[in-house]
Amino acid sequence: MTNRTESSPSLETPEQSGSVSGHKVGYARVSSPQQNLARQIEQLEAESVDTYFTDEASGSSRSRPGLEEALRYLRSGDQLVVTSMDRCARSLVDLHSIVDELVGKGVSVKFLKEGQVYSQDSTPIATLMLGLLGAVAEFERSIIRERQAEGIARAKQRGVYKGRAKALTDEQVDQARQWVVEGIPKAEVARRLKIGRTTLYAYLNQEPR
Template sequence: MTVYGYARVSTKGQNLSRQIKALNEAGCETILKDKITGTKRERPALDELFATVKEGDLVIIQDLTRISRSTQDLLNIVNELDAKGVGLKSLKESWLDTSSQSPQSRLMLTIFAGLAQFERDITSERTKEGLEVAKENGKHIGRPKTKNEKVEHAITLWKQGTNIKDIEKLAGVSKTSLYRKLKERGLK
């Protein structure tokens, strides 16, 4: 039996060290890591994990949100691991241990996965409602707009043949903002 760990964060800027430490302390022999959103089912390390595990192995995760983003996704992952004879265990959700194959563990998995999905859906709904209220009240949502004077200066520099890195420094306008404005004006 091999004990695998699976760790995931959503963006490259986030850190896996807390998860890796917990998985090492749990006795994982091999830890596979992804830095990709959990909403995508195709994740390189998770795909490698499924290709590698064999009957009798155990996969440990720090918590459910690291391996799945929806109840259906979690149940599909559990079923896929079960079909291979592989158990799944969560360090945070101690009730999740499919290696025991107990009916109680299956029931808890279904109930709590549903509750976790419900919580994510409520949070998402509240966020959308909050954004709508902010828009109605005239608040700008998103990145701050680049000031027109800066953009005009950047376009002038661009027309003079200044390279993009220098334009970013001199005008204080990002390459993305500059290219967007150039495209809007039909200059690029």
């Protein structure tokens, strides 16, 4: 991030950040279509976001069309709301880059888990705290990945590994197909089921039971 005080993001609590003059835009990400976006979407809706974008991709992936669309959508005065730093960025460098880009065009960034809001009202401590919190999030991700790999390996050795749980039940898939037949837009169907559009398409493309 830049060292110039006037463009560095500020460290604020949500209560200190003041009102948002533009739109509140949410962003949620899960690592695979088998995971569910529902919990993150509920948190975003509790923040009264005007709209939200989603991705179903590993945090290490460079292909995050939902985030890219959100970045294009945001304008000066808007606020990007993300449940946590590790949902937004794939690395500490990536986190700095995203926050710098948004703050530079007058958009504030709010991270719910960390309880932080970054904006153009900068303080010298902001860059330091962003780096520290981002580093902690990156470390937590690496520990989680290591534990998951160890757990899967042990489960495979015992012959009990069954893979990820389904994002939708068979009944929900049937309901989704019915809504589509009735002419409801797929984006709205995905919203009702609290899943990403990529996950919805994957289920709709499966052979009916």
